[in-house]
Amino acid sequence: xxxxxxxxxxxxxxxxxxxxxxxxxxxxxxxxxxxxxxxxxxxxxxxxxxxxxxxxxxxxxxxxxxxxxxxxxxxxxxxxxxxxxxxxxxxxxxxxxxxxxxxxxxxxxxxxxxxxxxxxxxxxxxxxxxxxxxxxxxxxxxxxxxxxxxxxxxxxxxxxxxxxx
Amino acid sequence: xxxxxxxxxxxxxxxxxxxxxxxxxxxxxxxxxxxxxxxxxxxxxxxxxxxxxxxxxxxxxxxxxxxxxxxxxxxxxxxxxxxxxxxxxxxxxxxxxxxxxxxxxxxxxxxxxxxxxxxxxxxxxxxxxxxxxxxxxxxxxxxxxxxxxxxxxxxxxxxxxxxxxxxxxxxxxxxxxxxxxxxxxxxxxxxxxxxxxxxxxxxxxxxxxxxxxxxxxxxxxxxxxxxxxxxxxxxxxxxxxxxxxxxxxxxxxxxxxxxxxxxxxxxxxxxxxxxxxxxxxxxxxxxxxxxxxxxxxxxxxxxxxxxxxxxxxxxxxxxxxxxxxxxxxxxxxxxxxxxxxxxxxxxxxxxxxxxxxxxxxxxxxxxxxxxxxxxxxxxxxxxxxxxxxxxxxxxx
Numbered sequence: 001x002x003x004x005x006x007x008x009x010x011x012x013x014x015x016x017x018x019x020x021x022x023x024x025x026x027x028x029x030x031x032x033x034x035x036x037x038x039x040x041x042x043x044x045x046x047x048x049x050x051x052x053x054x055x056x057x058x059x060x061x062x063x064x065x066x067x068x069x070x071x072x073x074x075x076x077x078x079x080x081x082x083x084x085x086x087x088x089x090x091x092x093x094x095x096x097x098x099x100x101x102x103x104x105x106x107x108x109x110x111x112x113x114x115x116x117x118x119x120x121x122x123x124x125x126x127x128x129x130x131x132x133x134x135x136x137x138x139x140x141x142x143x144x145x146x147x148x149x150x151x152x153x154x155x156x157x158x159x160x161x162x163x164x165x
Numbered sequence: 166x167x168x169x170x171x172x173x174x175x176x177x178x179x180x181x182x183x184x185x186x187x188x189x190x191x192x193x194x195x196x197x198x199x200x201x202x203x204x205x206x207x208x209x210x211x212x213x214x215x216x217x218x219x220x221x222x223x224x225x226x227x228x229x230x231x232x233x234x235x236x237x238x239x240x241x242x243x244x245x246x247x248x249x250x251x252x253x254x255x256x257x258x259x260x261x262x263x264x265x266x267x268x269x270x271x272x273x274x275x276x277x278x279x280x281x282x283x284x285x286x287x288x289x290x291x292x293x294x295x296x297x298x299x300x301x302x303x304x305x306x307x308x309x310x311x312x313x314x315x316x317x318x319x320x321x322x323x324x325x326x327x328x329x330x331x332x333x334x335x336x337x338x339x340x341x342x343x344x345x346x347x348x349x350x351x352x353x354x355x356x357x358x359x360x361x362x363x364x365x366x367x368x369x370x371x372x373x374x375x376x377x378x379x380x381x382x383x384x385x386x387x388x389x390x391x392x393x394x395x396x397x398x399x400x401x402x403x404x405x406x407x408x409x410x411x412x413x414x415x416x417x418x419x420x421x422x423x424x425x426x427x428x429x430x431x432x433x434x435x436x437x438x439x440x441x442x443x444x445x446x447x448x449x450x451x452x453x454x455x456x457x458x459x460x461x462x463x464x465x466x467x468x469x470x471x472x473x474x475x476x477x478x479x480x481x482x483x484x485x486x487x488x489x490x491x492x493x494x495x496x497x498x499x500x501x502x503x504x505x506x507x508x509x510x511x512x513x514x515x516x517x518x519x520x521x522x523x524x525x526x527x528x529x530x531x532x533x534x535x536x537x538x539x540x541x542x543x544x545x546x547x548x549x550x551x552x553x554x555x556x557x558x559x560x561x
Contacts, residue, residue: 009292009302034412035425038298046428047411066416067320069312069364075304076285078297092305094313094416101426103416105303114365119320132304146302 006142008080008130012038013147014058022127023058024104024147030055035100059104062152063095065121066103070114074132080144081132089113090131093149095123107131109150116151123149168447170263171390171398172559173383174202175522178276180347180378180509187220190379191227191276192234194515198381203393204270206235209383211268213243213259215251215275215514218287227514231274241268249461250406250547251275252380252517253555257404259384269389275514276379283307284375296419296550303421307463308372310418312364315466319366322481324469326366330357331487332465333370336501339494340508342535345519347376348508357465371465376510380518382525399528401521403447403558409436418550437474440554441546445476448558452476455498456540457527459520461547462505472500475546475556494535502527502535520545521557528561 007013013024026037029044031052036045037059044051074087081087091108108117109126117123128148176197178190191214199206212235214227223230228242243262247254252275259271283306286296299305318324337352352370360369390398412424414431434442445451452475460471469483477498478486486492492500503509503523506516524543526532532540545557 009298012302029428032428034428037422037425038295045411045424048429067313067317069309069316069366071304071306071309071364072362073283073306075300075306076283077288078286078290078301079304080301081304090304092303092309092313099427101412102423103414104422105299105305105416105420107303119317 004142005145008144008146019126022125022147023061024125026057026059026100027054028057029053035059035102037102037104060097060099062122062124063097063104065117065119065123066094066096067119068093068108068114068117080130085132088132091117093117093123095149106147106149109148112150122152124152126150168264169387169400169402170260170384171387171395171400172521172525173204173385173390173393173395173398174198174200175525176201176381177345177519177522178379179345180376180512182281183377185278185377187217187276187278187377187379188223188230188234190278190377191231191274191381194276194379194381195231195235195272195274198272198383202383204383207238209240209270209272211241211243211259211262211271213245213255213271213273215255215273215518216244216246217277217514218246219277219279227274247553247555248549248551249511249513250517250549250553250555251514252519253404253545253547253557254406254553256382256384256401256518256521256557257406260401260404263384263386270383270385272381272383273518274379274381275516275518277512277514278377279375279512281375295421299419299421306364307418308364308367310416311372311464311467312367313416314470315367315464316365318466318469322484324466324484326358327354328469328484328487329367329371329465330354332462332468333357333507335487335493336462336505336507339502339535340504342533343504343508346504346508347374347378347510367464367466373463373506374510376512378509378512378515378519380515380522382518382521397561399525399559399561401557402560403444405440405444405447405554405556407439407443407554408552417552435474436554437470437548440548440556441475441544444544444556444558448560450542450558454542455544457502457524457537457543458498458500459503459505459523459543459545460500461516462501462507463511465507468500468505471546475544494537499537502532502537517545517547517555520547521559524557524559528559
């Protein structure tokens, strides 16, 4: 019996799709063009905006690393993690998106450690599953899908740093 | 000067892991502060409690909880919550009541009993709560955010883990002199470097613990203080409780993303810098007037950011200050002479009140072996999640 694939949060990224089509989903205000992620669906939060219609918009696929760290210890609930499986550290990356002028956090793809990253490096979003997700491998439990950031292999590292300090 | 209130009394329950109720800690701190002020509990006209989310219903109504524990005597009660800034908001509420003429003498109390390990959000299935979501979707603990800032400083300013360790060494040396601190042993840079990595590049000894503890203040009008015989009390001259401006371009707890700056240019000044600036403007003083500062060192690296945000040095120069010893006891501008969160651990609603307790003792010249000589002006700075900043300027 195939495992069910369930987004860890609904409506924040495209459904099961190829790497090329996968995107984070935010919303954009029709009046002031501000972008919101996590998505705002009711009110624009720009205080200078009278308020427009908020429509879904895919975020840029690529960005540059603003900062990064890892989690050497198991996070507490509600993180979905099987306490019977030894904790494997995972990496968190904050990525600056130039077009949206914002920084978005995410887990790094499996196998990407802090030694593989540098501030200013180009990364891209990719579909993935929650690292350490609960009871993965059992037939009845869902697989929790999410987004990951991964280095773009062909491009140089380092270089321009983001301006959002 | 109009707008000032007097600090008549300060008191604490020592920080630690005592395994008892926050109500007990808060009541001990309140009784100590009342004794220090020479004020009878029945003469207090208002009690402001800083809430704890860890104490169940009594924690949500902290003002009433402490009033009941001290013995109902009819005073008005207020309970406030602003995450790590709750204590400063409690002080500000008391000040507003005094300046508005609603009360002459107000007791401010904050206390917490913290669990071991990472702070976690409230239970249940709450996908509309950003604090719940950051744990659910990313497992992003508080130290993860501290580590993102630390790594960013290393990349942008050239700070090193050795610089961060110097902050711990400095604060542990001060905390060793403070009887209210939880950790009272000196710490070496080698011990910091040998402690386990929690969130790269930060190690266990770079990150503040979670603690039990309580702090209380008795505040009054200047007129009441004179009648009470306090001719030259420590005075609270400013309390800043400003919020960020859109778009907030720095990732703060519990954000999963910053605001987009597509439509509006971000303010040139960071949110943290705006917190201190508002306090300085209200007090009519500047960083050059300071004798000492108490800042929220949730991590060693974050203390260096505060140096810059409260105007002790320019952007990126924080590490230079700690390397020179300028912010140590005996330095040009001691920061966290109490020992800071590094020596206390965080007891959330008590912590911003504890910062003002330290200013009070320093400005009275009553800080014992950690006394900053001739202290006249002090500032506290603090930031709580969900956009709560606070800073208090006290003078004597």
